[in-house]
Amino acid sequence: MGHEEKRLPGLEQYTNDQIFFLSYAQTWCGISKPEATIRQVLTDPHAPVQFRVDGVVVNQPEFAEAFHCKLGSPMNPVKKCVVW
Known part of the structure; x- marks a missing residue:
């Protein structure tokens, strides 16, 4: 049985994969003053949120596939870190 996939209001232009990555980024969204970032780097074992x-x-x-990032671009480097 076919059904029409519902889209999130205001996010209709994004694919499900793009929304997944946007949601991931949103969980770390925040603004830090430069002094706070320096303090975090010096005292916190975790990376600053943008990283x-x-x-x-x-x-x-x-x-890269979801956002059509060209190979070799800043968001799709040729050399990638692979953990597993």
């Missing part, structure tokens, strides 16, 4: 997003998705072929 928790970009540093992860830049290494995922699925992200």
